[in-house]
Amino acid sequence: MIILHVIPTVNPEFGGPIEGIFISAPVLREQGCNREIVSLDAPGDPWVKNCPLPVYPLGIQSRSYARWRKRIPFFSNYGYTPHFVPWLKENARKYDAIIVNGLWSYSAMGAARALAKGDTPYFVYPHGMLDPYFNKIKPVKRVIKQFLWWISEGRLLAHANGVFFVTEEELLLAKNAFWPFRCRGRVVAYGTQDIKGDxxxxxxxxxxxxxxxxxxxxxxxxxxxxxxxxxxxxxxxxxxxxxxxxxxxxxxxxxxxxxxxxxxxxxxxxxxxxxxxxxxxxxxxxxxxxxxxxxxxxxxxxxxxxxxxxxxxxxxxxxxxxxxxxxxxxxxxxxxxxxxxxxxxxxxxxxxxxxxxxxxxxxxxxxxxxxxxxxxxxFDISTMGPQLIEAIRCSGKAA
Incomplete structure (x- = not known):
């Protein structure tokens, strides 16, 4: 099985989602599951060169574009690139399954555009981004997110073969975040590798x-x-x-x-x-x-x-x-x-x-x-990793 991960960035400072992908890679490889990544990073970003997995960075390599993004608060982290949707449409069939990591970036909107009516089964890890906490502390952004929900994120989740929540708590909280809420949600435990070294x-x-x-x-x-x-x-x-x-x-x-x-x-x-x-x-x-x-x-x-x-x-x-x-x-x-x-x-x-x-x-x-x-x-990934593979296979579409 070959899985493609869609994620905004492979920068380790992005936090848990990309770190989880890196850590679990050796264990899943032993289970016969290889993984690749497509991101919104620019090809010249230093963390792209150090990525331990094959990565396709489709961001715009332009200093003027980087300066332009910084001037517009919302788009500074959104990561729009015209290369993303065409690449994903062209390459999706090469993979047994696609996992979209995170929401509220162009990687989610682009995935909705490229995958919602495609043949390759895809799944979504919201990674806590549907927690109502964010709506409470940033009510203005909530309005923007509700609009995005209607045109991209909600569509992405509704058409996904499965939406994976790492805990029951996350699943319960997500149901009250945005309207309408439609998805095939299930809890798929997340884990990490055991500690090595002296x-x-x-x-x-x-x-x-x-x-x-x-x-x-x-x-x-x-x-x-x-x-x-x-x-x-x-x-x-x-x-x-x-x-x-x-x-x-x-x-x-x-x-x-x-x-x-x-x-x-x-x-x-x-x-x-x-x-x-x-x-x-x-x-x-x-x-x-x-x-x-x-x-x-x-x-x-x-x-x-x-x-x-x-x-x-x-x-x-x-x-x-x-x-x-x-x-x-x-x-x-x-x-x-x-x-x-x-x-x-x-x-x-x-x-x-x-x-x-x-x-x-x-x-x-x-x-x-x-x-x-x-x-x-x-939490041991050697136990949790096979659960992810089984959840994907249970969709009835992945090899």
């Missing part, structure tokens, strides 16, 4: 890359640094409980996607905890796994999160998970006994950290062990 070497590599931390204990945040992620409330909550354990620090790692770090650092200084928060930037490879393995716990204080692949990665490393009930995998965390879940406000995040700090070393270790077991049962 833990000691990885931890040493991370601490060497974050010298301000020294040998101190720490709670880890690792994700994009963005208001949606609740980093500001995490700092405020940590300031309230930091006195309970003077030996533990907070590491906030990840790319600064909106230029927010300086403001957060100022808030930490004002709260008197600036020297107890460390900012190593985006971590990859052994540095990333060393951060996970060396932490006391992983915290994700998001106001909205569809899957949160970092939660699965933390559980794979046997680390307790501290998160909110706005992360759609929170039920899996609770069911596994893998961590603590609270609301996504200051009071909730303060309780989250407070409860964890009150645990004994033995209780923390037991929670970590349950987290590891929960990963094996619920």
């Amino acid at each position: 833990p000691v070497v990885q931890i040493e590599a991370f601490r060497a890359a974050c010298p301000s931390l020294g040998n101190r204990k720490f709670i880890l945040y690792l994700s994009r640094i963005h208001p949606k992620k609740g980093c500001d409330l995490l700092i405020d909550a940590f300031a309230k409980v930091a006195h309970k354990d003077p030996e533990i620090d907070l590491v906030i790692a990840g790319p600064d996607s909106v230029g927010w770090v300086k403001k957060l650092q100022a808030a930490a200084e004002a709260a008197g905890i600036g020297n107890r928060i460390h900012w190593p930037g985006m971590l990859k490879g052994d540095l990333k796994w060393g951060a996970f393995r060396g932490s006391e716990a992983f915290v994700l204080p998001s106001h909205q999160e569809n899957f949160g692949i970092v939660i699965a990665e933390a559980m794979a490393c046997g680390k307790p998970v501290l998160t909110t009930d706005k992360v759609n995998t929170w039920r899996e965390v609770v069911a596994s006994g893998a961590g603590i879940v609270e609301p996504d406000d200051l009071a909730g995040l303060t309780r989250l950290l407070d409860q964890f700090l009150d645990l004994s070393p033995e209780e923390k270790a037991a929670m970590g062990q349950r987290a590891r077991q929960g990963f094996v049962e619920k």
Whole structure:
């Protein structure tokens, strides 16, 4: 089986969707499933050259076009390219199935135009982009999205052979996002690869890359640094409980996607905890796994999160998970006994950290062990990957 993934970009900083494609590729290849990607990236983009899978970048390679896009707020991230629809129409039949990843970009509109009446079965992963949270915080964009729903996204989902939601929570939330809502929706679990490498070497590599931390204990945040992620409330909550354990620090790692770090650092200084928060930037490879393995716990204080692949990665490393009930995998965390879940406000995040700090070393270790077991049962891609292949084959059209 050969699957084509349609996605706006193969840039790793795009987040979970493209990372999930990369991580699951070796496992699915072992199952007889090879994958290729078509994206809206320009051919000269650096992340295209480093893509580990065959990729067809159909974006416009033009400096003047790039400057023009930046002048128009909505189109700056939409990614229009005249090459996309003709290419997809011409090449769709080469694939056993096509998976469209994400909505609200030209990759979704173009896929609707090219695939809705075609012969190749296609499927859609909304990746949390139908969560009503976004309509609440950006009501103007909701109007634009409703219009797009009528002309492209709604049509894309209605004609798809299947729409895959990674959790039951995501499926339930999506039904109230836009009208009319018609699709063949089902839950197809998402996962990640188990962790490899030498833990000691990885931890040493991370601490060497974050010298301000020294040998101190720490709670880890690792994700994009963005208001949606609740980093500001995490700092405020940590300031309230930091006195309970003077030996533990907070590491906030990840790319600064909106230029927010300086403001957060100022808030930490004002709260008197600036020297107890460390900012190593985006971590990859052994540095990333060393951060996970060396932490006391992983915290994700998001106001909205569809899957949160970092939660699965933390559980794979046997680390307790501290998160909110706005992360759609929170039920899996609770069911596994893998961590603590609270609301996504200051009071909730303060309780989250407070409860964890009150645990004994033995209780923390037991929670970590349950987290590891929960990963094996619920998020290991070696188990979840075949489910995706079976879901596609069950359409009755894919080979």
